[in-house]
Amino acid sequence: MTLTLADFTFTCEGTCPHTQARAGYFVTPHGGIPTPCFMPVGTLANVKTLTPAQLKETGAHIILSNTYHLHLQPGEDIIQAAGGLHRFMGWSGPILTDSGGFQVFSLSAIRQINEEGVTFRSPLDGRIIHFTPELSIQIQNALGADVIMAFDECPPYPASPEEVEAAVRRTTQWLKRCVEAHRRSDQALFGIVQGGVYPELRRRAVEEVCRLDLPGYAIGGVSVGEPVEFMHAVVRQTAPLLPADRPRYLMGVGTYAEMRAAVAAGVDLFDCVIPTRYARHGTVISRGKRWNIKNAEHRRSLDPIDPDCPCYTCRHFSRAYLCHLIRAQEILGYTLLSIHNITELMRYTQKMRQAILEGQFHEHWDPWS
Template sequence: MKPPVTIEITARDGEARAGTLDTPHGSVETPTFMPVGTKGTVKGLSREELQDIGAGVVLGNTYHLYFRPGREVVREAGGLHGFTGWDGAMLTDSGGYQVFSLAKTRRISERGVEFASVYDGSVHEFTPELATSVQGDLGADIAMVLDECPPANAPHEYHRDSLRRTARWAERCKEAHAGGDQSLFGIVQGGLFPDLRKESLRLTTDLDFPGYAVGGLSVGESRAEMLEVLEQTAPLLPADKPRYFMGIGDPAGILQVIRLGVDMFDCVLPTRLARHGSVLTRDGRLNLRNARFRRDFSPLDAGCDCPTCAGYSRAYLAHLVREDELLGHRLVTYHNVRFVTRLCEEARGHIRAGDFGAWSETWISRYEGRG
């Protein structure tokens, strides 16, 4: 039986792939950046703005939505689509990232993960079955298995034991998954160790998920280490299924993972940077709090097609940011998210044209000030 979420690859340039991700809530052109809406909202942006930006898939977080507003509320609203009004594709993380980010207040066992709530300190156990069931209530098009994401510097033995437990959890998630209009993706772990990545990949692909994520990267390792692991891992993933890199959102990194065959990726970086007055441009990041922007009446990025660049100057936006005005945060957020979304649009075009490698190297050189 055909799963609810599938991908058709329509063009390749080296390992880079362009295609169409088909979901119950529409088709999404890939490679695609997925804005993160942890608590049911991409910070600062309405659903109408996300549509105008060209976002194809929006993320939600199972851990946070489980606590607030609660799975029952979301289920009664018709899932996240009904609750938020977003009618495009959605993906929910299982809470696996919180296993990493809340390491000081959680305890891992074979059963699952015991958390102290970030909201009131109460203790809750997330099992693979619970994480899968909650994601069923949330109703996103794509759900993720519960996994552990160990820190990059954890020893080989720890990563080995962790990936094997993650594989056992993945099997339990698959058994608990109700199916319907939701696809459940597996996650490959293994840290920076090639032998463990291969073992995790084998254990995970043996479960035959309709899509796969590469996890456990962007968690403290160097960019060179991250890319080396991905270069070894991505080509071994099933070629006819979606490939998802968890947690990358800087423009150079986006192009680098696309080059290695990734179809989907997410990160809070574009929205988080915006809240601190940091802007993504083709010539690198700008910090609007710097004095040099007080009388700079040019747009944030002359090549950008977003309304922020069309209607507001750096000087005005810098003023809003320095004064901590909400409008400033919203306008810069719109720009940053549109910037990475448009970058993916351009990448797709160059993959189809067959010159992605040369184009992306030139683009990265300019962005990093080497052009």
């Protein structure tokens, strides 16, 4: 299949004169995405504890779901019969689906990798599943997300140069098979750059992936156990090598410092489970810091989390009420903290975007100061 960019355009609207940071606009069939942009994770066709209406109110533009998990349950055939993932989950905005490649990394105890793909036993019913690049694309074509990811091998940290080089080679070959298997021109297939912490392997991976002239590119294989300074170095070295006229996506990263450093290197999109996972543990993300709402100091506080935050939670509820809900393990508490935490990260990326457009962004810029 010949891919077309007719429905997928990326426009750079502003750049930082001191860094590689850029403010862009990525158009998809289900709407535009102002970048830099954080993507909440909805692994199983839902962002945990939130309705689509609540999610939209956080300012979310695009969300991520997972091919591997949706294949296991409920199955892509059911979702396709429902009219695709957008209709199935009631989300009208853009969706990105991960390929299942990260499970090659995370399921290391129950899987085997060869040139054909990955074989593993389903954790749900024990059946043997042969996950190949072709199957990953077939599932994603059925799901109908706007952006789909190529099937890749994500090597762990630490890994030897020989192991990482094998993963880069396999990822390149799998990408070519993904391109051949792709059947829908209304879905943008992104390639993934692997290479571990080795600059030459990263450079080689960029060259090989970019030869296929895809609608967008991702930096994978970070936040897999490596020291944070290694992650920053990889992103600084890799992002500027990717085409300037296509969106750049850093996979699995969603903390303040890591997003800020990545934006300074020229990254546009991020995803992470942090905001909802933190919420389920009572952790609040606010103004560059994180703290636990269950702490005794909040039990009698009638203040909101942040009086300047426009989210539903901060407009209506006190810290004392949220402390009570989380201590009592009430589901509403998880919902309200998730609303705030996602809103916080959306505001953070929006503030970076505005700073770039106004010529005020630099790597050590702090939106909360």
